[in-house]
Amino acid sequence: MGSAACVAVLGEPAIRSGKVIALLNQKGGAGKTTLSTHLAGAFARQGRRVTLIDADPQGSALDWAQRRHQNGQARLYGVFGLARDTLHWEVPQIASQADHVVIDGPPRVASLARSALLAADLVLIPVQPSAYDVWATQEMVTLIQEAQVFRPCLRAAFVINRRVVGTVIGREARAALADQPFATLRADIAQRIAFADCVAAGKLVWEVAPKGAAAREVAALADAVEEALQ
Template identity: 70%
Template structure:
């Protein structure tokens, strides 16, 4: 599976989800390559922090923020069970190249009206790509949900009007995700039996079923 995480809006938690999806797949015995297509290189920074602390490498990581990504990604994918692409925000040409490489696209959205409105540009790019690649499938993933807010509770209803489905699994706003980013670790490594680890596990379960 080549899974791309994309949203033209920044700050929606793409890198956190990408590293945790890759890490969870690796924990399950799969070979994984994480492709960082964001020029900021945040996913590679996370991998480097991990290496600096002497932690075991979970998966391969490659930086490839180029518009030729769709030509190079398939070769990388042949070396692993799963290729996870942490896509760029606000760079339409690079996003298009990522879409042409992917089998599945996950669009992380925070439960806020601004995020829902901003997702329209990403939806347009996906539908454009599906003209050339009809088998390409895409879905929203509700991320950083604050369950005590009204908009958090109504996020799924708000997404019902969108042309893409939303995964059932949701990831809530939790401090442990920020701690994991700073430490170069997975939430499972910090709090193995915690709610955050269970949410990531549920998300990966659903992704694997979706990819089958």
């Protein structure tokens, strides 16, 4: 079932053209904003029309965009705050003028999360490679399954984030996630100081170290997301 069919289930006009990717996890600190800003940037670098929606009341993506502007960095894509539970009505119009819309979702706000789910084509669930974080995804899994009743074509996948380089914890997390109803993307993101440095500067990792490991990981993640959208 295509995007238009999903929209019809909600009684919305079938005007969407761009793909909507929501990063959601009810547990805070999973790295949604870092992944959202970098994923949007990776698509923009490919020449796509990209909009990033900050649906987190904390406004971390908006803060990042403001730092970027203050530091004189070039604008790569638009960042807009839309932390309200009407996302599923407003995002289709935004998507009609974009190739990709990335939603940086809220933690612990179920009404906003549900609205983002109803707006999305693909939900990415960032999860840190620990048993506790894997267990904590169950609430999000339940919300997605509830949304799929209304939007059967909604897809979902886990993204392992902040994997510690040189440890087996990442592989263990991937094995633990194998029992979940959604797949885990083949690309994961390691815990790297480059990501933390970029937040303060309003930059993206390839602007700091274009040939670095972090930049390669983001590019691989963007490719994996494109595959998941097929």
